[in-house]
Amino acid sequence: MAKVPVKIVSWEEIVEWSKGLAERIRGDGFQPDVVIAVSRGGFVPARLICDFLDVTNLLSIQSQHWVEAARMAEKAILRFPYRVDLSGMRAILVDDIVDTGDTLQLARDFVVREWRPSELKVAALQWISSVAKIRPDYYYLEVRDWTWFQYPWTRLEDTMQFIVRIFREDERARGRSLSEDEIAWLFREFYGVDPRQLGLYWGLALKRLVEKGILRLEDGRYYLAKAG
Numbered sequence: 739m740a741k742v743p744v745k746i747v748s749w750e751e752i753v754e755w756s757k758g759l760a761e762r763i764r765g766d767g768f769q770p771d772v773v774i775a776v777s778r779g780g781f782v783p784a785r786l787i788c789d790f791l792d793v794t795n796l797l798s799i800q801s802q803h804w805v806e807a808a809r810m811a812e813k814a815i816l817r818f819p820y821r822v823d824l825s826g827m828r829a830i831l832v833d834d835i836v837d838t839g840d841t842l843q844l845a846r847d848f849v850v851r852e853w854r855p856s857e858l859k860v861a862a863l864q865w866i867s868s869v870a871k872i873r874p875d876y877y878y879l880e881v882r883d884w885t886w887f888q889y890p891w892t893r894l895e896d897t898m899q900f901i902v903r904i905f906r907e908d909e910r911a912r913g914r915s916l917s918e919d920e921i922a923w924l925f926r927e928f929y930g931v932d933p934r935q936l937g938l939y940w941g942l943a944l945k946r947l948v949e950k951g952i953l954r955l956e957d958g959r960y961y962l963a964k965a966g
């Protein structure tokens with residue numbers, strides 16, 4: 739059993755899920771005048787929704803979790819709370835996944851209050867119903883058991899973080915040096931994912947971690963350079 743359940747999502751699945759989501763929106767008779775991507779995760783789905791629903795207006799709003807200084811609590815914030823006038827327009831906010839729902843809720847409330855569309859719907863490819871505080875108006879897949887969905891647009895970022903996490907959290911890796919094969923073996927155990935599924939991203943992630951000084955490479959063995 740993987741310690742952190744991960745599912746690798748392919749580009750083909752993203753197209754299929756976005757098409758399915760667009761069909762739900764269309765089936766409900768909702769034709770948006772403008773699509774708003776919740777940045778960064780909602781960008782690709784939002785662009786595909788525009789294509790499937792024949793929408794030319796695409797905006798975005800960046801909502802993300804932020805660790806407050808001197809506090810462990812994470813708070814959702816809007817990075818660039820600019821204002822536009824959407825009065826008289828039907829809008830749809832698009833995200834990849836509703837996990838806690840915090841970032842989406844913040845973006846939704848801001849758009850309603852400050853951009854004032856005549857109607858605002860919320861759509862996401864996936865909805866983790868067991869933990870989410872909000873239920874989107876439209877979703878394609880309901881997820882019950884929490885999983886980290888490894889989307890194609892965060893492949894490098896995620897792979898780098900996954901590798902570092904093994905060095906920090908697995909007792910067989912902590913304070914040790916590991917060969918690439920040993921990292922791959924632990925990766926399979928930790929995440930239930932074969933690194934070969936990551937294609938070019940696997941080698942690239944190891945290379946970047948060394949370039950950034952996070953991992954050191956000596957005599958073909960990697961070890962964690964920075965503590966914390």
Ligand code: ADP
Nearest residue numbers: 779803835836837838839840841842885886887
């Ligand atoms: P929200 O649930 O409002 O989207 P979160 O802070 O939980 O807020 O998620 C913010 C973003 O982080 C998501 O839009 C997605 O890009 C990424 N994310 C969160 N949870 C997951 C997950 N389980 N799998 C993949 N990506 C995730």
